[in-house]
Amino acid sequence: MTTRKPSSSPFAALAALRDALPAGPEPTPPAAPADKAAPASTLGDKLVVSRSKKGRGGKTVTTIAGVTESLREGLAHDLRKALGCGATVEDGLVVVQGDQTTRVRTLLEARGVRKVIVGS
Secondary structure (H helix, E strand, C coil), X not given: CCCCCCCCCHHHHHHHHHHHCCCCCCCCXXXXXXXXXXXXXXXXXXXXXXXXXXCCCCCCEEEEECCCHHHXXXXXXXXXXXXXXXXXXXXXXXXXXXXXXHHHHHHHHHCCCCCEEECC
């Protein structure tokens, strides 16, 4: 049987080096992330939420019409995160995977959209 020599930690040498370094400026905390949610008044005057299967191989999707062009991608991103399903922009509409009409309506109303119309 061999006996091992007690080895010194390699981090002990680093601690001595750290103590020899000059003190630097205090670290600043990271800035809070900017709120990406668009103000409700800029989403559009009236949003129409509808359900569709046409041209999608029998799969149901929820479409949102009336969203300002510059905010469609942002709304699709927010819906993906909030609903946990796919959302994209196609032909001027925000398209959400699945029958999500009630959930989308609730989310839009929570964001302050005054007029949400649910169609079929």
